[in-house]
Amino acid sequence: MNENRFASGFLVPPGVWLLLLFVVPLVLVLALSFGYTDDLGEAIYSTRLDNYERLVDPDYLPVLFRSVGFALAAVVLCLLIGYPVAYYIAIFGGRWKNVLIALVVLPFFVNYLIRTYAWIAMLGDDGLVNGLFDSSIRFLNTPYAVIGGLVYGFMAFMILPIYASLDRMDPALIEAGKDLYGGPWQTFLHVTLPHTMQGVLAGSLLVFLPAVGDFVSASLLGGPEEVMVGNLIQQQFQASDNWPFGAALTVAMMAFLMIFMLFYLRAAARETREATA
Amino acid sequence: MNGNPNRRELLQGGAGLALGLGLAGCGVGNIDRGSLAETEKPIRKRVDGDLVYFNYSEYIDPDLVKKFEKRYGVRVRESYFDSMSAMMAKLRAGIAYDVIFPSAEYVQRLRSGFLLRRIDRDKIRNIDTVYSYFDDPWYDPGAEHGTPYGLYATGLGYRADKVTGMTGSWRDLGEADSGDRSFLLDDHQEAIGMANLVNGYPLNETDRDKLEESKDYLVDLKPKLRGVSADTITNMASGNAWIQHLWNGDIVNIRYQVDNPEDYRFQKCREGLPVGNDNFCIPVNAKHPGTALLFIEFMLEPEHAAQNVEWIGYPMPYEGAATEAFQGLVKDDPEINVTIEDLENGQQFENLKGDGRLAWDEVWTEFRVA
Amino acid sequence: MSTVESRPTAPARPAAEPARAPGRPPKEFDRPRFLKLFMGVFFLFLFAPIVLVVLFSFNSSRSLQDFQGFSTRWYETFFESESLRESLVASLEIALVTMVIGTILGTMLAYGLVRARTRVSSSLNVLMLVPLVTPEIVAGASALLLFTQVKLELSLTTIILAHITFSISYVTVVVRARLVSLSHEVEEASMDLGATRWQTFRLVTLPALWPAVVAAGLLVFALSFDDFVLSFFTTGESPQPLPVRIWTQIRFGVRPTINAIGTFMLVISVVSIGLALLLPRLFGRRESGLKVLLGREAA
Numbered sequence: 036m037n038e039n040r041f042a043s044g045f046l047v048p049p050g051v052w053l054l055l056l057f058v059v060p061l062v063l064v065l066a067l068s069f070g071y072t073d074d075l076g077e078a079i080y081s082t083r084l085d086n087y088e089r090l091v092d093p094d095y096l097p098v099l100f101r102s103v104g105f106a107l108a109a110v111v112l113c114l115l116i117g118y119p120v121a122y123y124i125a126i127f128g129g130r131w132k133n134v135l136i137a138l139v140v141l142p143f144f145v146n147y148l149i150r151t152y153a154w155i156a157m158l159g160d161d162g163l164v165n166g167l168f169d170s171s172i173r174f175l176n177t178p179y180a181v182i183g184g185l186v187y188g189f190m191a192f193m194i195l196p197i198y199a200s201l202d203r204m205d206p207a208l209i210e211a212g213k214d215l216y217g218g219p220w221q222t223f224l225h226v227t228l229p230h231t232m233q234g235v236l237a238g239s240l241l242v243f244l245p246a247v248g249d250f251v252s253a254s255l256l257g258g259p260e261e262v263m264v265g266n267l268i269q270q271q272f273q274a275s276d277n278w279p280f281g282a283a284l285t286v287a288m289m290a291f292l293m294i295f296m297l298f299y300l301r302a303a304a305r306e307t308r309e310a311t312a
Numbered sequence: 313m314n315g316n317p318n319r320r321e322l323l324q325g326g327a328g329l330a331l332g333l334g335l336a337g338c339g340v341g342n343i344d345r346g347s348l349a350e351t352e353k354p355i356r357k358r359v360d361g362d363l364v365y366f367n368y369s370e371y372i373d374p375d376l377v378k379k380f381e382k383r384y385g386v387r388v389r390e391s392y393f394d395s396m397s398a399m400m401a402k403l404r405a406g407i408a409y410d411v412i413f414p415s416a417e418y419v420q421r422l423r424s425g426f427l428l429r430r431i432d433r434d435k436i437r438n439i440d441t442v443y444s445y446f447d448d449p450w451y452d453p454g455a456e457h458g459t460p461y462g463l464y465a466t467g468l469g470y471r472a473d474k475v476t477g478m479t480g481s482w483r484d485l486g487e488a489d490s491g492d493r494s495f496l497l498d499d500h501q502e503a504i505g506m507a508n509l510v511n512g513y514p515l516n517e518t519d520r521d522k523l524e525e526s527k528d529y530l531v532d533l534k535p536k537l538r539g540v541s542a543d544t545i546t547n548m549a550s551g552n553a554w555i556q557h558l559w560n561g562d563i564v565n566i567r568y569q570v571d572n573p574e575d576y577r578f579q580k581c582r583e584g585l586p587v588g589n590d591n592f593c594i595p596v597n598a599k600h601p602g603t604a605l606l607f608i609e610f611m612l613e614p615e616h617a618a619q620n621v622e623w624i625g626y627p628m629p630y631e632g633a634a635t636e637a638f639q640g641l642v643k644d645d646p647e648i649n650v651t652i653e654d655l656e657n658g659q660q661f662e663n664l665k666g667d668g669r670l671a672w673d674e675v676w677t678e679f680r681v682a
Numbered sequence: 683m684s685t686v687e688s689r690p691t692a693p694a695r696p697a698a699e700p701a702r703a704p705g706r707p708p709k710e711f712d713r714p715r716f717l718k719l720f721m722g723v724f725f726l727f728l729f730a731p732i733v734l735v736v737l738f739s740f741n742s743s744r745s746l747q748d749f750q751g752f753s754t755r756w757y758e759t760f761f762e763s764e765s766l767r768e769s770l771v772a773s774l775e776i777a778l779v780t781m782v783i784g785t786i787l788g789t790m791l792a793y794g795l796v797r798a799r800t801r802v803s804s805s806l807n808v809l810m811l812v813p814l815v816t817p818e819i820v821a822g823a824s825a826l827l828l829f830t831q832v833k834l835e836l837s838l839t840t841i842i843l844a845h846i847t848f849s850i851s852y853v854t855v856v857v858r859a860r861l862v863s864l865s866h867e868v869e870e871a872s873m874d875l876g877a878t879r880w881q882t883f884r885l886v887t888l889p890a891l892w893p894a895v896v897a898a899g900l901l902v903f904a905l906s907f908d909d910f911v912l913s914f915f916t917t918g919e920s921p922q923p924l925p926v927r928i929w930t931q932i933r934f935g936v937r938p939t940i941n942a943i944g945t946f947m948l949v950i951s952v953v954s955i956g957l958a959l960l961l962p963r964l965f966g967r968r969e970s971g972l973k974v975l976l977g978r979e980a981a
Contacts, residue, residue, distance in 0.1 A: 038798070039799060039800060041879045042796075043800055043802065045790040045791070045793045045798075046790070046791065046794035048787060049787040049788070049790050049850055050791070050802075050806055052787055052846070056844075056846075057809075057812070057847050058809070059828055060828040061824055062333070063831065064824045066333055067340070073339070074421075074665060075425050076400060077339045077400075078340045079339050080335035080339075094678065097681065098681050116724065119717055119721075120724055123717045123720070127714055127717070136897075137955045141732075142728050142729060142732050143908070144904050144908075144948060144951030145732055145947055146908055146924070146925055146928055146944055146947060147925075148928050148929060149928065149932075150732070150735070152546065153731030153732075153735050154731050156550065156738075157734060159551055160550070160551045160552050161550060161551030162551075163734070176538050176539045176552065195897040195898075195900070195901055196856045196859050196894075198897065199859060199860050200859050200860055203863060203890070203893070233858075233859040233862050233863060234859045234860075236859070237855045237856060237859040240811075240814065240855060241814065244811075244815050245818075248816070249817075250817075250819070254498070254541070254542075255543060257539070258539050259539055260534075262681060264817075265819070267677065268820060272397075272819050272820070273394075273397055273398055273819070274397055275500060275673045275676065276400065277673050281819075281820070282820070285816070285820040288817070289815050289816065296808070296811045297808075299811070300808065340830060364920065366919070368930070369927070369930035369931040369934060374763070388765075390765050390920065391919050391920050391921070392922065393930065394930045401823075402836075405829070405830050405836055406830070407918060409919060542933060565934060
């Protein structure tokens with residue numbers, strides 16, 4: 036059996052699964068975006084364009100930009116913090132590698148909401164931090180708190196893929212690199228980083244995409260200005276009972292994010308070509 | 313986008329998707345609108361299985377639940393929602409709950425879809441303790457489909473030890489000296505309703521121009537707010553909020569959590585008082601309506617209601633023990649209570665018809681993105 | 683070679699340094715000191731809220747500000763509540779099943795996407811990413827729409843179905859990142875030695891992928907165990923998974939019982955991660971067989 040046939044066989048179960056349990060529901064959402072709600076608040080499928088017409092409003096743009104901005108900030112911070120952590124564990128972890136990575140993942144098993152409320156307790160105006168330093172710094176209800184919440188919530192998504200790709204790196208490569216390039220920084224830039232690019236891309240994607248649609252951070256940690264796309268969508272599905280408009284918002288948001296997705300695909304493909312070259 | 317023919321065609325093609333799928337005109341729900349006959353079938357008050365209970369979280373004393381389970385030898389299977397909208401979503405999906413807790417205007421909605429069983433009041437002991445106001449409420453003529461549960465009123469919670477300049481007005485939210493720690497309630501109904509009241513309009517105003525004024529009021533309020541949040545209890549208890557737009561029961565719950573409860577007070581505002589109530593209701597597809605009826609009766613027993621009131625922090629509209637218990641709870645700040653006068657003089661949220669609903673929705677979204 | 687630096691920064695080292703066992707710190711790096719400090723600060727921030735949660739779960743009073751004495755009353759409340767226990771068990775079941783099936787499907791998808799070069803695989807490539815772009819709320823609502831349309835009754839099964847669907851992409855992205863950098867030659871060598879494609883996959887590729895698979899599995903477990911949005915939409919009447927309970931409850935103030943629940947979840951995670959760490963040992967023997975076969979580290 037040639038490789039294509041063999042590997043394609045692997046695609047069937049997940050492909051069918053995604054088709055039935057993901058594509059079909061999404062199609063339903065798309066169809067719903069052309070609907071309306073009746074007096075009982077129930078959403079009715081239809082063929083109206085009202086929801087999309089409502090979306091054509093420049094007022095929505097700042098929300099979109101803010102969401103993307105926060106998500107990008109979260110990616111950058113996760114990268115700056117997460118890469119060194121993954122690096123240390125993979126390269127210097129030794130016997131403790133598994134324990135260390137487990138320690139990194141462990142907090143993420145405590146419910147995200149519980150952790151966030153713990154942060155609120157710590158950073159509140161009358162919270163522990165302000166109490167400890169006898170200060171009255173306003174941490175919460177700021178854009179920084181929201182980004183902090185996103186970083187804290189998605190950190191594991193960045194660390195794990197980078198760790199996975201660092202871990203398979205032959206340390207002899209780093210040695211060789213140091214021989215070649217001399218300094219640790221140069222080695223890192225020319226040897227380590229390129230070899231872990233796939234991991235970096237994967238981590239960035241896994242942080243960025245969900246962060247854009249997140250609503251928890253903004254609603255718990257943000258001020259009145261910190262409204263993200265996720266909050267608008269949540270509002271429609273959970274409060275206003277306007278599922279069709281929420282569906283339209285989602286379709287618009289996803290279409291916009293496809294751009295970033297395609298960018299990832301191109302970058303990943305290019306990396307694949309370079310890595311296997 | 314306007315006038316670009318390609319995109320329009322694309323959209324219309326997409327709209328045709330709904331048609332093509334054979335879905336156009338279908339609702340998203342599974343629950344078939346009941347018929348009058350189904351809802352009218354009398355319920356026999358007896359144990360007919362476990363109770364499937366669906367309510368807000370932390371809205372009933374768990375002790376009472378245990379007591380009920382013991383007395384009747386059944387289990388109470390609890391699940392929770394966090395908004396009326398969420399409750400409706402699960403109802404529409406066809407899940408068979410035995411007892412649900414819709415707010416007044418939702419009772420009206422559910423009734424119009426023939427989704428609630430008729431409850432024979434005469435069968436319930438202690439039903440006469442319920443305030444006579446609820447004998448024939450606007451949302452349920454004849455009170456045939458529900459019995460009131462909790463009472464609430466919306467106002468401004470504030471730190472009496474920190475805030476100066478409270479004048480008894482809704483405007484205090486933006487104008488009292490709150491150390492820049494003011495929060496608006498993240499609830500489109502309550503926020504727009506409040507803005508309507510401030511502008512001198514009725515709570516349920518739907519005229520577009522007047523709604524624009526309300527929207528402007530809210531948008532002007534924004535810079536003076538620290539946040540728009542539904543996390544009322546955490547905000548105040550943690551000291552992040554010194555003025556918070558909230559419900560009266562929230563203040564009671566906050567007081568339970570802080571060291572200086574007497575400093576947390578509730579202001580009912582003179583421009584208008586939004587009041588409301590939740591109700592025990594039995595959905596038409598309930599599998600154990602008999603147990604549900606027993607449950608309602610159980611909760612109406614004076615000592616149970618009194619115990620519940622102290623636990624949930626909201627008043628319940630039953631004469632006697634329940635009323636006294638709540639009065640005792642808030643005797644240092646009786647504003648927190650909801651009296652019969654409040655019910656009669658306050659305004660209640662109604663179901664807005666199509667265009668009005670959409671207008672409110674749009675105003676809120678525009679406010680949020682402004 | 684044109685890339686050799688002319689300035690002598692590193693001291694001259696013996697030429698042929700033998701390949702080290704992976705993980706042994708190279709001595710010359712002066713990075714570790716700074717990195718160690720960094721790691722310390724990192725773990726401090728990471729665990730600060732966790733410590734708070736654990737600490738206050740033993741608080742005798744309801745306060746979240748002052749610790750007023752040691753007590754286990756909140757744990758008693760938690761364990762006495764039959765419905766909370768049921769929710770916990772439900773969450774665990776869901777997370778375990780999701781982890782197993784999601785990891786299997788995601789790994790299969792990653793392998794197929796990387797090794798198959800067909801038109802189907804490139805469109806699947808894009809499709810695989812779309813769940814990541816889907817906001818949780820919509821994921822939940824869309825799943826609800828589907829189950830309602832096909833009249834599938836909501837239950838633990840529907841939650842699991844939804845969780846698996848939205849975890850596949852995470853696994854694929856993580857596993858694929860590792861798969862891409864695996865040398866194809868090793869697989870080809872294996873087949874030259876007479877192994878079938880399936881044997882090659884099982885004995886060569888999969889073990890090489892294993893750390894990524896485990897990492898992805900952990901990720902999926904955490905995601906599923908933590909999920910409240912998807913779960914809320916797809917849950918039946920009872921029991922609701924724990925995160926849904928927490929979400930609906932937390933707005934009414936953090937009752938210390940929630941901290942007890944959080945601590946308990948932490949304990950469960952420690953146990954499950956401990957188990958996950960033990961599992962690779964079961965594959966250890968195979969790895970050494972591989973080492974012999976290939977003469978160098980394969981994993």
